[in-house]
Amino acid sequence: MSTYTATDFDPPVDSGIQELQEEKDGAVCAYCGSTGTLLECCRCHATLCYGTQTDCIQDGSNLIDSESFVCPVCRHRAREPLDYRLTAYVVPGTYFAAQLAPLCLITAHFDREMYFGSLARTQLRQDYGQIPLLLHDYSVRLTAEGLGWSLTNSTALASAWLASNRASAPMVLVSLETHTDPATGYVAYGRTGRGQNYVASVPEVVSKVLGPMYNQLPLLTATRGLVLFSCGDAVTVPERMHEIENLVQRMVQQTL
Known part of the structure; x- marks a missing residue:
């Protein structure tokens, strides 16, 4: 784990890890939105x-x-x-x-609200509205203490969901929206009380977000995708780009 000092352009964040929980609305028709019988x-x-x-x-x-x-x-x-x-x-x-295949969507973002993650969740929830059990998603806010404890339940549920849908070739899409340390190209996943960001390589942060699912990715046969929204240093520093390439290669391998 490394740190760098946050700049004035980094807005303040809440302390602790917060997992975004969606409140369940009242039941409506999945096809037309009716609240009748x-x-x-x-x-x-x-x-x-x-x-x-x-x-x-x-x-x-x-x-x-x-x-x-x-x-x-x-x-x-x-x-x-x-x-x-x-x-x-x-x-x-x-x-x-x-015709839709099962899809697991994992979105993680730092202190600003999600951009791509929010758009993806909105669109996919509409696409899968008629067959909701084929879409599983959770969203994580990366805040002051870094990643860890509060992810346990979500990653366990997602792992069980993947296992139950293995025969239907489930897809996995990970969206990571965060800051980059300009000196090293590492991406942020938390912040200390003194204004320093916890940073690590993209594969390390993805593995933290996915938990035990990280080791399941090479075993899947369907599409696996990674969307990274961050400053250019995450891909312009040669070592960091090489790490991302290795991560993508690992995600598409069929054996560990």
Whole structure:
């Protein structure tokens, strides 16, 4: 672990590690946003509206067993026929959602609010809205104490999610938005009370953010991606660029 002194351009941060927890909103239809009468899919837990002529599920709804209801996306994925009719405007979206692969999104940022991470989460939550269990994401704010304790639960849950979706070739996308030490090219992942930033190589910070999942990456067969938002020194210092290249190479290897 190294440190460098933060500049006046670095805004103040809160102390401690803070993991961003999303508050769960009230249930709405995954297809149209309706808050009317809803059915919950017993496989993916997506909710769909039914019961009226304007709802997403039409005829046959009076015969549907709410305990065993299977949404159209899950039926498409399992190549099972529908025993109910959908409103026409939601049909194309169900076929699109049925083609999606499981995706684990991990976003980490320093003291400023996320840019790419926020955009990615918003877009992906919309894309996966009809089959929410195929998207798993967590977001970490890198603050004064550096990384560590509060990540344990999130990384454990994400590791279990990857394991449960292994047969479906899950994808992993990591977004890291932080500062760079201009002298060394190391990236920041925390700050001391005296205004010094904890810094390390990009692979070291990524391994801290991912926890035990870091060693799972080479075992995956689907897409693995890294998006780095930082100052140019992280890639213009030859040693740092070489470390990033090695990380990318490691992420795509099929064996440890």
